[in-house]
Each structure stands twice: as C-alpha cells, then as structure tokens.
Amino acid sequence: MIKFRLEERAKSPYWLIILSPFIAILVAIILAGILIVLAGANPFESYYQLIIGAFGSKNSFAETLARATPIILTGLAASIAFRAKFWNIGAEGQLYFGALATTLFGTGLVVLPSILMIPFLFIMGALAGGLLLLPLVLLKLYYKVDEVVTTLLLNFVVVLLVSYLLEGPWKDPMSLGWPQGKSVIDDGVLPQILSKTRLHLGFIISIFFAFSVWFILSKTVIGYRIKSVGLNAAAASHAGVPIFKTVLIVALLSGGMAGMAGVTETAGLKGYLTLDLSPGFGYAGIAVAMLANLNPIGVIFSGVFLASIYVGADAMSRAMNVPTYLADVIVALTVLCILLSLVFVHYKILFFGVKKND
Amino acid sequence: MIEFIEIIFTAGFWAATIRIACPLILATIGEVLCERAGVLNLGIEGIMSIGAMVGWMTVFLGADLYTGILAALIIGGLFGLLHSIFTVYLGASQHVTGIGITMLASSLGFFCFKLILPASTTPPKIKPFQPIDIPLLSELPFLGPAFFQHTPFTYLAILVVIFAFWLMNSTPLGLSIKMAGENPMALEAQGIDVFLVRTIAVVLGSALMAVGGAYLTLSAFDAFYFGMINGRGWIAIALVIFASWKPERALLGALLFAGLDAYQVRAQQLAGAIIPYQFFLMLPFLLSIVAMVIAAKRTRYPKALLIPFRRGERH
Secondary structure, three states, rough: EEEEEEEEOOOOHHHHHHHHHHHHHHHHHHHHHHHHHHHHOOOOHHHHHHHHHOOOOOHHHHHHHHHHHHHHHHHHHHHHHHHHHOOOOHHHHHHHHHHHHHHHHHHOOOOOOOHHHHHHHHHHHHHHHHHHHHHHHHHHHHHOOOOOHHHHHHHHHHHHHHHHHOOOOOOOOHOOOOOOOOOOHHHHOOOOOOOOOOOOHHHHHHHHHHHHHHHHHHHHHHHHHHHHHHHHHHHHHHOOOOHHHHHHHHHHHHHHHHHHHHHHHHHHHHOOOOOOOOOOHHHHHHHHHHHOOOOHHHHHHHHHHHHHHHHHHHHHHHHHOOOOOOOOOOOOOHHOOOOHHHHHHEEEEEEEEEOOOO | HHHHHHHHHOOHHHHHHHHHHHHHHHHHHHHHHHOOOOOOOOHHHHHHHHHHHHOOOOOOOOOOOHHHHHHHHHHHHHHHHHHHHHHHHHOHHHHHHHHHHHHHHEEEEEHHHHHHHHOOOOOOOOOOOOOOOOOHHHHOOOHHHHHOOOOOOOHHHHHHHHHHHHHHHHHHHHHHHHHHHHHHHHHHHHHHHHHHHHHHHHHHHHHHHHHHHHHHHHHHHOOOOOOOOOOOOHHHHHHHOOOOEEEEHHHHHHHHHHHHHHHHHEEEEEEHHOHHHHHHHHHHHHHHHHHHHHHOOOOOOOOOOOOOOOOOOOO
16 A cells, blocks of 8 residues: 655745646646546537637627626635635625625615716625624634634525515516516616627726735735734734734625625626526635635636636537536636645655555 | 414424434534544535435436435545545645535536436436335324334434444444544554544545435435535534534434424415515524524534644644
C-alpha cells in the first residue's frame, strides 16, 4: 500500500500559484468531457459550440457579461466572508432580499431622478442583504449558533416569502396570471451599455465593487483585521483585534454584496421580480470565489468564466443534444479541482513505503 | 379550535410522522457518523439527491426495489469516499469540499436523469414499496394503522438505526470513530489508522444519506423530481446539532420534527383559507433554526471536528 505524508511548503513557487487555477479548470473540463462522450457527442465539437455560444457574437458576449454581473457580486460576498472563515452560504437568500427591497422601493414608492434613484436602490438592496444576515451573525456571536446551517436554511425561507409576495400582495395585476412583481420605474432601471443587447450598467457597477472590495481587504485596517480573524481568531483576539466588530462588518459587507446582486437582476436584466430570478447565483458565487482564491479582482475573471460556461452550455445543449446540467457539473468539478490544486500549492506530497522508517 | 387538537388523535397523523421521519432519520444518523469521526459532511443534500435518483432509476430500468436501495447505498458510499479523499487524506476545507460534493452529486444526478430520459415532461412513475401488515399487531385499533402498516423500507430504516446504535456504542469501530473525532492523536498512538477510521465513517454515513434520499423515491413517492430533497439534508445537519451528536437523540429529534411537519400539513388543510401555504412550508426551516438556538447552550462539538489530521504533525 502506498503511504504518503503532506509536508507544508515554506514558500509556494509563484508559477504554481498562478498556474494552479488554470490546471484545475483544464482537469474539470477534461472530466466533464467524459460525460459528453457518454452522452454520445463529440467533446471537442461540444466545447467549440460552448465557446461560440458564450463569445461567438456581440450578442452572446454581451449575454455572458450580463450573466456574470450577479455572479461577480455573489462571488465578492463569498470572498469577503470566507476570508474571515465566516461561512455565509446564504447569498441566494440575500440576493432575493435585495430583489425584494428593489421591488419595494423601486416600483413607485420612492421617485427620484435616475442619477439618485439607481444609487438609492443599490443602497437599499445592500441594506436588505445585510439585514437578512444580521440576526444570524448575532446568533453566532452571542450563542455560537453555526452560521453554515442557518444561512442555508434561511435561503428556503426567503424563497417561500418571495413566492408568497408574488402570488399575493405584490403580484402585478397587469401580469396576466404569471406571478411577477410590478415593474421598476423608468428612472430606476439600469441603462443598457451596449445597444441591442441585454448588457446593462450593473456590470460596470459590479466591477466597481470588485475594486472597492479589493481596496477594503488589502489597503485598510478593516481588511487586515478580516484576514487575521480568518487565519487565527484566537491569536487575532490576543493581538487586540475586535472579533465581534470584525465579524459583524464581514457579515454586513458580505450580505450587502449579495443583496446588490438582487438589485442588478431586478432593476437591470428583467425590470421586475420573478420567482426564478436566480438559478442559483448565490451558490455559483462560492465557486467563483474559490476559483479566484478569494481575490476580489480575480472574482471578475472567474465570474465571467463561470457565466460563459452557463451561457455557452445552453447553446451547446441545443446544438449537440447534451443536457444543460453539464454546466453545473463543470462548475462543481472546478470547485473540487481548485481544492485539490490548493493542496498541491501549499503542501508537498512525500511518498514512502510501509517498511521504510520515516 | 378542537379540530386542531383532534389531529393528534388520528392514526393518519402518526403514520405520516413515521413516513416523514424516515429519510430524515437515515440522513441524520449518516451525518452523526461523519461528524463523530471529525468530518463535517455538507455533501449531504447532494448525496441524498443522487441517492434518490439512482435508487429510482435502477428500479425504473427493471431491477427490483431492494437492488434500488443497494444502488443508492453504493453511489452514496462512492461520494463519501470522494469526500474523505479530499478532507481526510488531503486535509482540504471540509466546508468547501462539502458544498462542492453537493453541487457535483446533484448536478451529476440531474445530468444522468436527463440523459436517460431526455423528453419526459411528466416524471415517469414506478411501483414503489407497498405497505405490509405486521401480523396481529396491524389489527390493533389505532396503533395498528399508525405504526404497523408501513412499507418494508420503513422497517429497514428502523433496523439501520438499531445497527447504528450498536455500531457506535458497542463495537471497537464505534469507539475508534468517536475517538477520531475527539482525539485523533490518541487513536494514532494506539496504532490505529486515523485516516482509515474517518474514511469508514464518512463512507458509511454518506451511504446512509443516499439511502435516505432513495426512501423518498422508492417508498414515500413513486417518481424522481428535480429539487425533491428540498433542504432535507440541511435540516438533518441542524438535527445533528440539536441531537448533540447522539444517534438516539437524532432519532427522537427527527421524529419530533416529522411530527411537527405532519401536524402543519394537516393544520394547513384546516387553516389554509386564512394563512397562505408558503408560511406553513417555511415552518420546517424556521423550526430547524429555532432548534439550533435551543441546543446552542449545551452544544459541545466533537473536539476534532473540522480539524484535518496530519501524520507527524503536532497540534
């Protein structure tokens, strides 16, 4: 039997750190290729169709960037939280809470000129996302209630709440039976940034927030505290880092980012709230954050990559008759391959025989 | 008002409680096994989903129901093995691995389902396990229809629980599993392979989760739907904490939880006109959060939970 031991590297080589996400993606794509073969299609042609579907025309490229918008924001939400080892898996619920806030304030309750209305909606969305996470983070800080489970469970509660509101009090009477919310007023709608496509201002806003989060995490005291809490909370506490305050800030920032993803989808892409607003953008954010190694600037690229998989898989599915769920399989495999590559980046694997003394 | 109390005195309520509890019991015991060995398994939701799909598909393609259970058991064990290679042998983050496993298991299940049945708008049905009457006992008034007219899968689930109690409390393996989750260094000092013990626990536990999923498609219902697990895995994780990582309390917790769920379905029929159904559907999730808050004061996590064991490294 092969025995092995992991030995921590004193310093990881730079080429390994830079190459590792690409190797992980490559391995995930090869593994998913096996599934394409099982589906009876040619993997090379299928991936060609996928790339064409995601980047082949102005329209498809714009669609990919539009799809990346909420994923970048939920990716930022996961990056901030995971840095502090605060396991916020509730971005999906926070996204819907942001969308609820957009519908509440953006459909006529508040009327402002566009230049003020759009920032106002983003602030409200961020507050809603943070507010949803607030009771859970307080439960964690005061009673040590595990946030992984509570954030996951609350996702289901929020989706049911949205379902109730859309079928009941918030249902748009003009929507001919479909459960959807009222349309966001014209001044609140995010303007198109590429003519005749669905790409809207939200994409630029999400990139702005990626840089803002990068600035907060790497250039401010708060960012330094967040990192130290994630690396070793006990040591950070001894060194005078206020754990309570730091975790609270992490939660509000993280929930806020996810809440704003709800704003971009409601005020940008659709213009109104629906129950299928997010096909799992909250969970995709986790994959995006891992792929970027929790780096906010990296999140922009990994977000666009993941979006291209989702958009491209639709085209590939039509052309090659491979189920669209392949996209989710590729994303899941990428997460696992990234974890594997992180092990190789940080550890050397030493093999040794059973008989030999180590 | 009296109708709301009368619900509890119907045999149908108790029979439903058992039916709802079964998948939860299997999944919760599975998670207890993993966590007692020191490994959080967030793959539970996806493993239940693929277990439900594989169990159902095996029967749909012509095998008998028991082979369906076996197929779910095997696929669950395989995903457990994957989880333990990552978290036990390579020491990767248990949180992220678990989420990754959930994403992979559920999407792979959906992919294969669509591959085999590309154009099914209405999910095809199988003939699931039928209730059997336990001789004599099933003829008892009230108790008979409530407890002794269930499907064989239900009785099998109860046998599994008994097996898990026995394994955890009366075997050397059970002791090793508990030690792997409390003090793995001490276990290693005994000359026992910590990696192997943890792997056995995670594989067994994940197999139980998948069987819990298969209960839904082979006994409780007769078809596979996307998203049919609907958070049951996450609820099971909350129940593990509520049960303080003890299998017997997990059984009680799952029954109590299922009882409340069965009650809300019946109360919904009485009060449906006044209170929207979505609020009733929220109850299981809100109750799980409440249960965790109640348990928080006496929560004592297995000491080595989430901590990867590395040979030759001192903690």
